[in-house]
Amino acid sequence: MKTLKYLAAASFIASVSFAADAAPAAEKAAPADTTKKAEPSVYDVCMDSLNAIEAKIPANAWNTKLTLLEAKAMASDIQNELKNNPKADVKAKGENCLLYAEIIKTEVEVQEHRTRIAENWEKRNATNRSIEAIQEEIANARSGKVSNLAADLEAERLRLAQTKDAMKDQEEKLQAEMQQNREKFLAEAAEREAALKAAGEREADLQKKLEAEHAALEAEKKALAEERAKAEARQKEAMNKLNELQSKLIQVSQDARGIILSMSDILFDVDKATLKQDLKTSLAKVAGILTVYQQFNVSIEGNTDNTGSADHNMKLSQQRADNVKNFLVEQGIDAGRLSAKGLGMTMPIADNNTKEGRQKNRRVDLVIQDKVLQESAEPEKAPEQK
Numbered sequence: 001m002k003t004l005k006y007l008a009a010a011s012f013i014a015s016v017s018f019a020a021d022a023a024p025a026a027e028k029a030a031p032a033d034t035t036k037k038a039e040p041s042v043y044d045v046c047m048d049s050l051n052a053i054e055a056k057i058p059a060n061a062w063n064t065k066l067t068l069l070e071a072k073a074m075a076s077d078i079q080n081e082l083k084n085n086p087k088a089d090v091k092a093k094g095e096n097c098l099l100y101a102e103i104i105k106t107e108v109e110v111q112e113h114r115t116r117i118a119e120n121w122e123k124r125n126a127t128n129r130s131i132e133a134i135q136e137e138i139a140n141a142r143s144g145k146v147s148n149l150a151a152d153l154e155a156e157r158l159r160l161a162q163t164k165d166a167m168k169d170q171e172e173k174l175q176a177e178m179q180q181n182r183e184k185f186l187a188e189a190a191e192r193e194a195a196l197k198a199a200g201e202r203e204a205d206l207q208k209k210l211e212a213e214h215a216a217l218e219a220e221k222k223a224l225a226e227e228r229a230k231a232e233a234r235q236k237e238a239m240n241k242l243n244e245l246q247s248k249l250i251q252v253s254q255d256a257r258g259i260i261l262s263m264s265d266i267l268f269d270v271d272k273a274t275l276k277q278d279l280k281t282s283l284a285k286v287a288g289i290l291t292v293y294q295q296f297n298v299s300i301e302g303n304t305d306n307t308g309s310a311d312h313n314m315k316l317s318q319q320r321a322d323n324v325k326n327f328l329v330e331q332g333i334d335a336g337r338l339s340a341k342g343l344g345m346t347m348p349i350a351d352n353n354t355k356e357g358r359q360k361n362r363r364v365d366l367v368i369q370d371k372v373l374q375e376s377a378e379p380e381k382a383p384e385q386k
Contacts, residue, residue, distance in 0.1 A: 042078055043094075046071075046098065050071050050097075053104050064104055070100065071097055071101065071104065074096060074097050099185040107178065110174055235296075235369070235373065238289055242286070250263050260368075261366040273319035280327060286328070287328050296369065297339075297369060297371055298337060298338050301321060302316070302364050313344040314344035316344075318340070318342025321340035349361060349363075
């Protein structure tokens with residue numbers, strides 16, 4: 001009798017182990033397909049997993065079938081989202097669908113385990129009935145041993161009851177574990193979906209901010225372009241007026257720095273910084289133009305030839321630049337619009353080896369530029385200064 005129980009238990013364990021090992025063996029035996037195939041979509045992978053497990057769901061596994069319907073509904077959502085936007089990021093939903101497939105697979109395995117338990121239990125009941133019949137026959141044949149047989153039967157029934165209780169406990173433990181795993185999988189799926197939604201909202205907010213910043217930048221560029229156009233028009237208009245000062249002693253030109261008024265040192269006393277009357281008259285006219293065009297700044301630069309020491313020439317050029325600045329301030333020009341700098345012999349515009357060249361180098365330059373053009377030019381110079 002004990003031998004029958006052990007044989008039945010060994011058969012049950014062997015059947016479970018064979019079922020667990022059969023799938024990996026089948027996977028190893030399958031030949032490798034070397035043909036290059038198109039990569040399946042998230043939807044295809046999801047549906048393949050669900051279809052593969054659907055045929056194994058027992059007819060009476062209603063909860064598992066409901067889980068399958070939920071998984072297929074999620075797969076349908078993935079398919080619709082890919083139809084609307086082929087580039088949509090459905091990776092998280094695909095992972096959730098595969099989690100559903102794992103849950104269904106686990107429920108199917110549990111149901112199969114229950115069925116095997118029920119079958120084994122039915123076999124045990126049949127064995128019990130056979131035992132009882134045999135015991136009955138033995139009781140009739142050996143009336144003197146009735147009490148011992150009854151005790152054996154009672155002991156066997158007790159062992160069967162204990163086995164039944166153990167199997168029930170095992171089933172309850174398995175059911176609780178499966179429920180815990182299911183809740184864990186669903187919680188992870190919900191957490192991932194919430195994270196994706198939050199990331200999408202952050203991306204949308206960032207896109208709006210970028211669009212707003214781009215619009216503001218475009219508006220600023222447009223305004224700067226308009227201001228620059230106005231500044232260029234002002235500078236051109238001023239250039240026409242300053243051209244009236246053109247003479248042998250005062251040369252008017254224009255370059256990237258602005259309008260250049262180059263005044264010969266003949267307009268100063270020899271080797272001195274005192275302004276002659278002709279220079280004062282011209283500077284008064286310049287002051288009148290600067291009064292009209294309040295947007296202009298003036299850089300006053302004193303220059304000499306290479307005759308004499310560098311220190312002496314630097315001091316003389318600075319004094320002449322300062323005196324020109326002071327005269328313009330006396331004419332009502334804001335000192336904040338003016339700057340004066342002596343350059344000595346460092347910035348020649350002609351050959352110092354000739355008399356004519358040295359005469360051209362002895363000069364005071366007024367560099368006149370609109371503030372808007374001056375400010376827009378400063379960022380362009382910044383890389384060169386590094």
